[in-house]
Amino acid sequence: MKKYLVVIALIGLFIGCSVSKEELGRQVVDLKKGWKFTKGEVENGETVQLDDSQWETVNVPHDWAIYGPFDSKNDAQSKKVVADGEKNKKLRLGRTAGLPYMGIGWYRKSFELAENNADKKLNVEFDGAMSHAKVYVNGNFVGEWPYGYTSFSFDISDFVKVGKNVLAVRLQNKPQSSRWYPGAGLYRNVRLLTTNKAHVKHWGTNITTPQVSEKMAEVKIKTTLIGSDKCTLLTEIYNSSNLLIAKKESEPIVGNELELEQSLPVENPQLWSIESPVIYTVLSKVIREGEILDVYESSFGIRSFTFTSDDGLHLNGKRLQVQGVCMHHDLGPLGAAVNISALHRQLVILKGMGCNAIRTSHNSPTPELLSMCDTMGFLVMDEAFDEWKKGKNKNGYTHLWDDWAEKDLMALIHRDRNHPSVFMWSVGNEILEQFTDDGWKRAKFIVDIAHREDNTRPVTIGMNREAPAENNFAVQFDLKGWNYHTHLYPWLKEEHPDWCFIASETQSTVSSRGYFDLDAVPRKHYERENLQCSDYGLDYCNWSNTPDVGFAMLDDNPHVAGEFVWTGFDYLGEPSPYNLQWPTKNSYFGIVDLCGFPKSIYYLYKARWTKENVLHILPHWNWDQSQVKTVPVHVFTNFNSAELFVNGKSYGVRTKNPKEVYERYRLVWKDVNYEPGEVKLVAFDENGKPAMENSIKTASEPYALQLVSQYSKIKADGESLSFVEVNVVDKEGNFCPTANLPIQFSVEGAGTFHVAGNGNSTDITPFQSHVRNCFNGKCLVMLQSSEKAGTISLTATADQLKSAKLEVVTN
Ligand code: GAL
Numbered sequence: 001m002k003k004y005l006v007v008i009a010l011i012g013l014f015i016g017c018s019v020s021k022e023e024l025g026r027q028v029v030d031l032k033k034g035w036k037f038t039k040g041e042v043e044n045g046e047t048v049q050l051d052d053s054q055w056e057t058v059n060v061p062h063d064w065a066i067y068g069p070f071d072s073k074n075d076a077q078s079k080k081v082v083a084d085g086e087k088n089k090k091l092r093l094g095r096t097a098g099l100p101y102m103g104i105g106w107y108r109k110s111f112e113l114a115e116n117n118a119d120k121k122l123n124v125e126f127d128g129a130m131s132h133a134k135v136y137v138n139g140n141f142v143g144e145w146p147y148g149y150t151s152f153s154f155d156i157s158d159f160v161k162v163g164k165n166v167l168a169v170r171l172q173n174k175p176q177s178s179r180w181y182p183g184a185g186l187y188r189n190v191r192l193l194t195t196n197k198a199h200v201k202h203w204g205t206n207i208t209t210p211q212v213s214e215k216m217a218e219v220k221i222k223t224t225l226i227g228s229d230k231c232t233l234l235t236e237i238y239n240s241s242n243l244l245i246a247k248k249e250s251e252p253i254v255g256n257e258l259e260l261e262q263s264l265p266v267e268n269p270q271l272w273s274i275e276s277p278v279i280y281t282v283l284s285k286v287i288r289e290g291e292i293l294d295v296y297e298s299s300f301g302i303r304s305f306t307f308t309s310d311d312g313l314h315l316n317g318k319r320l321q322v323q324g325v326c327m328h329h330d331l332g333p334l335g336a337a338v339n340i341s342a343l344h345r346q347l348v349i350l351k352g353m354g355c356n357a358i359r360t361s362h363n364s365p366t367p368e369l370l371s372m373c374d375t376m377g378f379l380v381m382d383e384a385f386d387e388w389k390k391g392k393n394k395n396g397y398t399h400l401w402d403d404w405a406e407k408d409l410m411a412l413i414h415r416d417r418n419h420p421s422v423f424m425w426s427v428g429n430e431i432l433e434q435f436t437d438d439g440w441k442r443a444k445f446i447v448d449i450a451h452r453e454d455n456t457r458p459v460t461i462g463m464n465r466e467a468p469a470e471n472n473f474a475v476q477f478d479l480k481g482w483n484y485h486t487h488l489y490p491w492l493k494e495e496h497p498d499w500c501f502i503a504s505e506t507q508s509t510v511s512s513r514g515y516f517d518l519d520a521v522p523r524k525h526y527e528r529e530n531l532q533c534s535d536y537g538l539d540y541c542n543w544s545n546t547p548d549v550g551f552a553m554l555d556d557n558p559h560v561a562g563e564f565v566w567t568g569f570d571y572l573g574e575p576s577p578y579n580l581q582w583p584t585k586n587s588y589f590g591i592v593d594l595c596g597f598p599k600s601i602y603y604l605y606k607a608r609w610t611k612e613n614v615l616h617i618l619p620h621w622n623w624d625q626s627q628v629k630t631v632p633v634h635v636f637t638n639f640n641s642a643e644l645f646v647n648g649k650s651y652g653v654r655t656k657n658p659k660e661v662y663e664r665y666r667l668v669w670k671d672v673n674y675e676p677g678e679v680k681l682v683a684f685d686e687n688g689k690p691a692m693e694n695s696i697k698t699a700s701e702p703y704a705l706q707l708v709s710q711y712s713k714i715k716a717d718g719e720s721l722s723f724v725e726v727n728v729v730d731k732e733g734n735f736c737p738t739a740n741l742p743i744q745f746s747v748e749g750a751g752t753f754h755v756a757g758n759g760n761s762t763d764i765t766p767f768q769s770h771v772r773n774c775f776n777g778k779c780l781v782m783l784q785s786s787e788k789a790g791t792i793s794l795t796a797t798a799d800q801l802k803s804a805k806l807e808v809v810t811n
Helices: 340-352 367-376 401-416 439-453 488-495 547-556 601-609
Strands: 019-023 026-030 035-039 056-058 077-079 090-092 103-113 120-126 133-137 140-145 152-155 163-173 190-196 199-212 216-226 232-238 244-249 257-267 280-288 291-300 305-308 312-315 318-320 322-326 357-359 379-383 422-429 459-463 480-483 501-507 562-566 615-618 630-637 641-646 649-655 667-673 678-684 690-697 704-709 721-729 742-749 751-757 771-773 778-785 790-797 804-810
Touching: 026 291, 120 133, 120 199, 140 152, 190 199, 190 291, 199 280, 199 291, 199 401, 216 232, 216 280, 232 257, 244 257, 322 379, 322 601, 340 367, 340 721, 357 562, 367 379, 367 401, 401 422, 401 439, 422 439, 422 501, 439 459, 459 501, 480 488, 488 501, 488 547, 501 547, 547 562, 547 601, 601 615, 601 630, 615 678, 615 690, 630 641, 630 678, 641 667, 649 667, 704 790, 704 804, 721 790, 721 804, 742 751, 742 778, 751 790, 771 778, 778 790, 778 804
Parallel strands: 322 357, 322 562, 357 379, 379 422, 422 459, 459 480, 480 501, 501 562
Antiparallel strands: 019 026, 026 190, 035 056, 035 103, 077 090, 103 163, 120 152, 120 190, 133 140, 133 163, 199 216, 216 257, 232 244, 232 280, 280 291, 305 312, 312 318, 615 630, 630 667, 641 649, 641 678, 678 690, 704 721, 721 778, 742 771, 742 790, 751 778, 790 804
16 A cells, blocks of 8 residues: 655665555565475574575465375374264374374474664564474574464574574474374464654554444554554555545654554445455554554444344345354465465355355465455454364374464464454364363363454354253353254254254265266265265265255254355365275365365255256266266256257256255256267246256267466566366367376476366376376366466366467466
């Protein structure tokens, strides 16, 4: 934002670092490039004189483990998972993806201070570091933060000097510390912040809107100031067109660290909503004797919401069904290393099926995700923990709870409290304390902290089974989240008519994109030799259910505010139901696969969650006629009825039947004679008139490769990614849904081949390989821009197929 013209004196303070943002009185330098990294313990790794010239040079965000190799021996965990009905411990492979995230890693970064900084304050900020970070500056220990998901910062003013400085970070990941792939290293952004001594504290604004109406909103801003004696605080609010709409200046301040509260009115506020996510900006200016010493920028939204016990969530006075998904933090082939383009693409794909909410399961997300949710219109269930003191993992959070739970939760709330998208704090997921008699005490302890830090949002948790409703546990929470156990909802309502509910985790249906088991019946924990799950959306786990059963539960219990499906995207690790097999490196739970390709159920959700006409036919129509005589055809649609034709022959009309769960949300033709050709669907409107048609065709032999990029122009910033979908097609351009063949990639020009993937959970080819098998006709390549504008050109070749070329412009 350029709301002020004065150029500050701090320019050029750092040499060799790119200045990413300048505001009056403060300078932010992203520490992205030129880090030195090595794996393993290094004696005196923090010292200035250490020679790190032989270490690898890396850019941050960096995930040291995503380069693999995948190996079943990496973090094989002997565990008994009670929810899986296991009576004894079993050796679970691939639980953390078989990637080498364990061990110690050292990062070092030199930076120069070009001018005397005696009058300045210098902070180093980490958006998260995996894990057990110990931070040193010029050989001095400056602080530590063990939980790898929490953002933290340290004041390093006393440790820096003019000239060369060395920032060193030691990280350590213990095996058996996670139930999914956690990532490893400086996987989120790191920056240096310089301010004057008088400044707004880190995360130092707390903006709430206690009164909201269409005519007027009261905006309450609490600002924590440091070194502020004799300063005034000028607070300005700007609307989304950057116009100053309200301001207030305090009296001169007495004291050096204090919180000031100001209340500003906003007339005719534009309310934040899913459809219209309007963002306002606050500039907090610290002024002494006419000189502006600091300008701190925060953004917020004006909205009101309430959870009701009988009618779910109301946002700005209107009922809103939460159509959410749970998301782990990894970005598939990129691992845990944060990348803006990849995060954005995930949200675009999710929005496309009508998703309006994200649960950051089961930990603090990267801050960029929340900013995107603010501006793209997603609600967020901001979650802190997967375990408390009663451990789920041998080396998990259980060891941190006593000393860190309060600090971690405070960090989450202080960092995230101004985001309009955040509409509840979740303090846990399937916490084992819920089953103990005095677990409620720990619940109360953590809920009290959340209430103390922010009383504008409900505190929730993902519970499971009956016990927490019967002991004193569930009572502690403002909003009761239940995972799965759809049959409990009517009972819960009956027993506790005044409780407000959200289905904090639903479905856990398992599927593999494009693989269809023609025995299309609901199957609980079903294992196949090919280690795949069927794409009919009917395979589920011991504790879980199909979407159809989950939808029925919500439709029959409209008091529940909505759901968070497990999961939006596939993620690395937890390959249920193939936890004991190898190779299986990633989950099957996603509605979308690991590479961002929708599985069939994407359209089941889209039909339910959007008003767009959906008429999706499954399976594909490329079967071996000598083996396959009949095929079950399922149609995911929001039309009530449709007629099916194969090569012109009608197989009759099907109409949704609210009394049969597997006919309530999908149209099913059980035995359609298989003959190659065309399957056509004609859907009917309420008056029985044809309203929409769709068809699929049998493809002939694979003939060519086809490259499609949704991001054909990207920034020449050395970070942005273009995502290129690679399809195998026949001579007429029909997609070949059963093609599984190797494809080679080469890249020239203003960027690089970054990674590739195909969504196949069993493929353990490193993501960085330039050769990739397509999986059921598709794979994905990610190209990364360099800092020089130009054209990136990608060529894809495969034996006996026509090759393809695609250009991406960078500027
Ligand atoms: C839930 C759990 C999730 C994930 C999921 C898989 O019980 O909360 O983290 O493990 O099961 O179905």
